[in-house]
Amino acid sequence: MSIIEKALDKSAGQEEPRKRRARPKEPPLQNSPPQSTPTAGRDERVHAEPPLLDPLKQSLIEPDTAPTATKKRRPEVTRKTLKQVTLNLARLNAAGIITPDSRRAELVEQFRAIKRPLLMKAAQSSDKRVPKGNLVLVTSAVPREGKTFTAVNLAMSIAMELDHTVLLVDADVAKSDVSRLLGIQESEGLADYLAQPERSLSELLITTDIPKLTVLPAGRQRTNVTELLASDHMRNLVDEFGRRYPDRIVVIDSPPLLAASGASVLAHLVGQTVLVVEAIRTPQSAVREALSLLTDVRNVGLVLNKNRGNQGLVYQYGSYYAHSSDVR
Secondary structure, eight states, rough: HHHHHHHHHHHHHHHHHHHHSOOOOOOOOOOOOOOOOOOOOOOOOOOOOOOOOOHHTTTTTTHHHHHHHHHHHHHHHHHOOEEOOOHHHHHHTTTTOOOOTOOHHHHHHHHHHHHHHHHHHHOOTTOOOOOOOOEEEEEEESSSSSHHHHHHHHHHHHHSSOOEEEEEEOOOTTTTTHHHTOEEEEEEESHHHHHHHSOOOOGTTTESSSEEOOOOOOOOOOOOOHHEEEEEHHHHHHHHHHHOOOOOOEEEEEETTTTOTTTHHTTTSSEEEEEEEEEEOOOOOHHHHHTTTTOOOOOOEEEEEEEETTTTTEEEEEEETOOOOOOO
């Protein structure tokens, strides 16, 4: 080989590495998504993930069926399971509470007479329907007139209807008589929900072995219960009950009108109010004063409790309109 040929070979051997150094091979990207070739004329928008639902609404829907990749980027959401209690029906029956197998035919019939006008004003198809008619407040002028007894029996009687379910709300936080009467050992309820707006209501509702009866206990006693009952949060809760469940009757056991100012506030949030008056014992002056707090409230009914007739205790129900001043 001539000197010229050797020089050419040497020059070619040095040029090849120089070309490789000038155009180094790029290392592959780790976990990079496959690149897609855009299609001509296709609108390529970036779609944001839909916002999470409100916790209360989220707890009432079916479990999330979003793709796995999407779930990893969202906080874990679980379906809420309502608490359930088994009522001691024999004990309730002995205490004078209506049960599905109750043999107190007279008491059952009397509460049928009480609930019928209430249901007529609550029914969607009724020409007598009133706004928020499915929201019924049960109260009294003074304590120990039998309002809780009336509220529980009214709820039990409505739960036997074919077309309605019942939510029994204990708003008399100071006494919590609904839970005591039903034997529900639950410390949390309405007051806790109002004091902690971030709580989910479904965590506090209690279902019973009576299929159409659900209970919201009073909750822990608080010094500002009156303010909680008068809050916008309570107003929004009552409005939500009225809108979301038109076929559900919400029976609210309220504090006595003359014992707590929160009772008159609640009466202005519902569509119907039942005032329980104990026969003979309750002074007319107390009844008049209680009714004076309901002058702006329509659809007020009176239940005369413990009225002794020829066959024992008789519960009488009548309508009262706030514009009248005669109470006899």
